[in-house]
Amino acid sequence: MTIPFIDLKTQYRALETQIQARINRVFEHGQYIMGPEVRELEQKLEEFTAAKHCITVASGTEALLISLMALNIQPGDEIITTPFTFVATAEVIVLLGAIPVFVDIEADTCNINASLIEARITAKTKAIMPVSLYGQPADMDEINLIAEKYQLPVIEDAAQSFGATYKGRKSGNLSTIGCTSFFPSKPLGCYGDGGAIFTNDDALAQAMREIRVHGQSKRYVHTRIGVGGRMDTLQCAIVLAKLERFDWEIEQRQLIGQRYNALLSDKVRLVTQRPDRTSVYAQYTVFTDAREQLQATLNEQGIPTAVHYPIPLNEQPAYKNLCSQEPTPVANKVAQQVMSLPMSPDLDGNAQNTIAEALSKALTV
Template sequence: MNHLLLDVNIVVDLCVARAGSPNSLAAVALAREQGFQLWVYAGSVQTLEYVVASELRYARQKVGDALSGNAVRQLARQVLGEITINCQWLAALAKEGAVFADEDPEDAQLIRSLERFTAGTARLLTRDGRMLERCGDAAITPEAFIEQSLQNPSKPKFEFIDLKTQQNAIRPQLEQNIHRVLHHGTYIMGKEVELLEAKLAAYTGAKHCITVASGTEALLISLMALGIGAGDEVITTPFTFVATAEVIVLLGAKPVFVDIEPDTCNIDARLIEVKITERTKAIMPVSLYGQPADMDEINAIAAKYNLPVIEDAAQSFGATYKGKKSCNLSTIGCTSFFPSKPLGCYGDGGAIFTDDDDIYQACREIRIHGQSRRYYHTRVGVGGRMDTLQCAIVLAKLERFDWEVEQRLALGQRYNELMDEAGVQRVQQRDDRTSVFAQYTVLVEKRSELEARFREAGIPTAVHYPVPLNEQPAYQHLCCADCTPIAQDKAQRVMSLPMGADLSLTQQSIVCQALSKLF
């Protein structure tokens, strides 16, 4: 997405629709049509109010309709609110040097605010000749913008996961939350940590939530809380990110791999019981691609053998299974807030969910080096806390999350319909659960050729996952390499397409058209 910062004169044009500047209105309308994000400099608020009020007062006086000072200011604020409702407010970057050294401090800060963007992605739309001279190529007139846009219409640009649009939509709340942390200065275990845990527990319906440093830490701490260690076995899937098996091996235990379902690519619950031995200490299904596994069947097997179940829900936060939220479907649920996840932060982060008071207490202590109180260590632990700043970011994102889940469900369903019409095989979703489509994955032949063709078309793709864990060099000695034939087959054929709550219908159609042409 490209960005257009509106100078004061442009905003005033929009507010009063001056007859002498129709190109301002046309340029802004064209920018919106072509998907530009519009910005207004926050430092210009007082100037905007004053100038718009003056223009409105003058316009009213010309027709003999004089307003009081308070009334015209109120009208100006109302008009400004209506005009800027679809714009984001931008503050200047703090920078060394005297703010008032410039002959026009407000203009200097406006120019400086452009530094908030990656070079070449934002321009100032202005009619001010002096600003055009000072900014050079970083500024453009409405007339020039219209001409360039018509000559070179903007084509939809693809991100595999569009985090920029999401950030723009929630930037005010993000910045407010981050600044609040910077002001109180409690960067570890600040009040945002406890607040986020309460909100996440309420969202999932789980009794307890413990935020941790990553999704990997969530799995590791959960296993440690259950006392799993050397000589133990944990049943899991080979078709997942390596962290699932990694944490088991780190504790000296052995991952026992069970093959996957051919339609969902989740662990096949029907194959679990035969793998249980006297050394089995837990079952760890993965809610792959954003869809929970057959949790009732898995929980029933676990109950029969008195085993805990840890749902690796790194990809499925927000999904449901028979009306219950993922992360609250078993003994323990673990999720990740890696930036690309359905609910992500801007670094690493994760969370553990449980209804069990003892597990909750153990996880809380393990997270902070096994402490039950400061410098009193009741168990072996890790440094597994989630930073306060990352919690503040997830709190901001959580306000938009319900809408994002709705968008993911709708986009996933539309993808399904388009793929079925085109005869493209895809990962299936079961009727008794939802998927938040952390990835939208199809099944293809000659994947390398398709990936190359997509790259040529400017459409990113990814493979989740190209090599099952039982075939990875670090893990293949733990399990027979050929005991999961379905996982082996899917690993050669899966390909993930662009997906996310902010994927436009136009972009989705382009993806599907490109894919159907290749079949």
């Protein structure tokens, strides 16, 4: 038996009728760019997160880029973020000529260590960009308090945590700006690229709406520097169909994550889940000092694994000389230990038992 790492086929079978109906509606009206489904999705996501504004965009990367552009980030500005994340987080900073300032992470959650942020703030600091990793929000209240003290905006990179909560509030609506991705493997995904930005600030929302359509305030009137950053209508239609099942999927992800915890807690070290927040388990990740051997053994038994992420961003060739040089020993160590197991809302109990048994045997060899 081969267990899929992310089971999108079972999800599609459950939603096939709704997805096809939504797609066919787009084919019928023919508005493939900025069609009615775009605003419909934004309104539904505003309701879901309780954010005042949702702006759909072409990808999670575009969401981060447009957010920084709306904040008027300039060359030489410093943005505080984590080195233990997907490259897009730092990529957008560097694309604008700004400097990523990497702050080390917590060893148990893998999220940015909020207690280390204030020491890295300088006169050049223009924003803080925490990442809510593996499905669990970072320490957003602590980060927001530091930001308020220094009058800095906070951009939550919530690409992996959309649907999770922090002290009862939805990830994506925890700071000045929240960004998410609808990449197919994300908790709420489309069938291509897509993303969204959330804010309660009217001026920022207006700026971001204009930036995503080449800086237009109205047709052929360009009041800002912009990008072609729209999410297409077909992808919005797919997310609208998937949104009907999303609350159930969040519940299933949490149940499956808790079951993994129960099965594996005496076998490997787990990512810690803080009691004041929930996780949507975008990845189910464990720590091991024998990762390569473990991956090879599990792969032989049809159990796929992945590593998110093997090299911190401040050690990546393209970024090593473009960022601050402060060491991040925890991120460096964790990058050698993390391993993600199959995780989907449709992962059944038998498959979980198989994974746990195989992992247990592999660890005793």
